[in-house]
Amino acid sequence: MKSITLTQFLTEERRAGYGSTDLTQLLEVVARACKRIGVATGKGALGGVLGEAGSDNVQGEAQKKLDVLSNEILLDANAWGGHLAACASEEMADPQPIPDAYPKGGYLLLFDPLDGSSNIDVNIAVGTIFSVLRRPQGHRQDVSVNEFLQPGTQQVAAGYVVYGPSTLLVLTLGHGTHVFTLDREVGSFILTRRDATIPEETSEFAVNMSNQRYWEPPMQRYVDDLLAGKEGPRERDFNMRWVASMVADVHRILTRGGIFSYPLDSKIAAKGGKLRLMYEANPMAFIVEQAGGAASTGRGRIMDLQPEALHQRVPVFLGSKAEVETAERYHLDA
Ligand code: AFP
Secondary structure: OOOOEHHHHHHHHHHOOOOOHHHHHHHHHHHHHHHHHHHHHHHHHHHOOOOEEEEEOOOOOEEEHHHHHHHHHHHHHHHOOOOEEEEEEOOOOOOEEOOOOOOOOOEEEEEEEEEOHHHHHHOOOEEEEEEEEEOOOOOOOOOOHHHHOOOHHHOOEEEEEEEOOOEEEEEEOOOOEEEEEEEOOOOEEEEEEOOOOOOOOOOEEEOOHHHHHHEOHHHHHHHHHHHHHHHOOOOOOOEEOOOOOHHHHHHHHHHHOOEEEEOOEOOOHHHOOOEEHHHHHHHHHHHHHHOOOEEEOOOOEHHHOOOOOOOOEEOEEEEOHHHHHHHHHHHHOO
């Protein structure tokens, strides 16, 4: 069977009325930047890029050298194309406008350049997550942070790349979620799964159990019932997995189902959660919903939230639809 490259796929999508020429080119630039990040992560210790950068990001988290490098790769790659007005990143306090030397376009790009970076030094899969928004009409001057504060339902595209045993790009333009695998010899992303579908039911959950004693009562009850297995109210045994790279955990769920959760706990309650709404929760929610899954804060749909800040955090439950709805019921009925 003839293989379909990302370029061909995006061109055909555009002809079918999904996305503009600018969006297609923007996504190709992001994919190319991610290939470079994949090369850097793949070099490991030989590339001299493991370990701490010696700086903190806006969230007060220690940056890894690869966090900083990946951020620079994405910014450099996207500066000159003319498709974007500005970029925002987990690694930068404020959005970065496109430099004056280049034309500005009508899109805004948000990204977590290297998700799961605590796993880099131990050679476990990490990834990049990105979200594309349209710049609101009527803003012709410098881009303000408020222009980024659009609900997830306004995303025109979202994706993630997993740098694992193989490098995968998962993408949605709002009609289906599609998986591309990097052919490393040729250097092209090839479509390997069209219209990925998350099974509606699951018997597998992903959560950092070490936080159990800090969770809210409904979350405690939900997980207690999962752990009670066949003898409990759920009447079946559940398996657990936790990679601590959201991209890898979400990709497992896209492949075989499951529920991923990073709930509120008393250690992080003041921050609103652990995961960032704009460049982690929203793009993953879009991808998961487009694959037939669901994504909730535990008390409502993630993509309906009106963001209040660029680096806002939210509780996250996403994956197999029926299981996310069950977790939501525990919270809403409490
Ligand atoms: P980093 O990108 O800062 O490494 O954070 C990764 C992450 O946001 C997400 O990918 C994981 O699911 C989660 O953190 C892991 O958190 P714990 O370390 O608390 O398990």
